[in-house]
Amino acid sequence: MTENSQGLSHDAIGQIEDCLTKKLHQNSELIKMSSDTQTASQQKDPRSSFEHLLSLAILGDKNxxxxxxxxxxxxxxxxxxxxxxxxxxxxxAAAGHAHAQFRFSRHYFDGQGICQNYGEAFKWCLKAASQGLAVAQNDLGQFYFEGKGTAQDYRKALHWFQEAGHQGDEIAQACVGWMYQKGLGVEIDYEKALFWNQLSADQGEPYAQSNLAEMLLLGQGTAPDPEKAYIWGSLALMRLPEGSVRGEAEALIKAARDLLGQEQLEKSNMAINNWLPTCINEE
Structure with missing residues (x-):
């Protein structure tokens, strides 16, 4: 008999399911149970948490x-x-739960436990995004940007990235910045690109940090500032994966460093070592 890390075996789980299902059909008093699922999910005992959630789920509680x-x-x-x-x-998801719609969409997109189907993934993601779920709005932007599960449409992609970005999603903010910076689905607008890249970079998103470094080095939407370009490029390099973007960041850092004096370099390196994303600074 195998057990998970909390000591709850497969057999025990099956017994709980069978027992609780029978009880629900036999005992009408269980219908009066509270739907406080948040409390249940925070319980340390996985068995009691599971029993409570299962009983409510069978009764139709979408949470x-x-x-x-x-x-x-x-x-x-x-x-x-x-x-x-x-x-x-x-x-x-069928009952309208936004997070469930989002998770269901992800499974369809990844083909995890189900046949991969971009059309179904898009459909459920749209439902979740329309309810205001930021992560789903970001995903929906990606669907439109890449043309997966729907026709490619940069304008719609930008719309949904902005919706998520306004809620603080740093990946969506980086996408908005990039689209304004490169003129994808919209005319190039360096001031807006700078604004969105800055929002995302402040939260620690490495692609936005790299894009911001490029704008600061070239003076796009602002006066050229090689010192800040060096700082943001260096921060981006700490988290960027291997690939072309990382190579571009390295080139940006070198170009910016060549424009700085020794005192500026020392000051910049100190700023890099002391930097924290806004989400940590605000705690």
Missing amino acids: AQCALGYMYDDGGCLPVDYDKALYWYEKA
């Missing part, structure tokens, strides 16, 4: 259904079971 789907999806308290995760995600 519990989504939480249960995530428990099967995440594998933190239960063994990973994509079939069961998708079963509960779909129920919650």
Whole structure:
């Protein structure tokens, strides 16, 4: 008999499911249970948390259904079971739960536990994004940008990236900055590009930091500032993966460094070492 890290075995989980399902059908008093799923999901005992969520999920509580789907999806308290995760995600998604719609979309996009289907992924992502879920809005922007599951449309991509960006999604903010910087779906507007890249860079997004460094070095939307360009380029380089973008960042850093004196370099390196993203500074 195998157990997960919390000591809850596959057999025990099955027994809980069977037992609780029977109880729900036999005991009408369970219908009066509270739908406080947040409290349930925060319980340390995985068995009691699971029992509570399952009972509510079977009764049609979409919050519990989504939480249960995530428990099967995440594998933190239960063994990973994509079939069961998708079963509960779909129920919650059909009931209008935005996070469940988003997770269901991701599974379709990645082909995780289900046949990959960009059309279905787009459909469910649109539902979640339309409810204001920032991560779904960012994903929807990517669908339109890449033309996956729908026709490519840079204007719609920009719209959804902006919707997510206004909610603080740093990846979406970087995408908006990039589109204004390169004129994708919109006329080039360096001031707007600088604004969005700065928002994202301040949160630690490396691609935005690299794009911001380029704008500061070239004086796009602002006066040239090789010192700040060097700082942002160096910060980007710490997190950028290997590839062409990393090579571009290295070239930017070198070009900016060549324009700085020794005192400026020392000051800049100190700023780099002391830098923290805004999300940490605000804590």
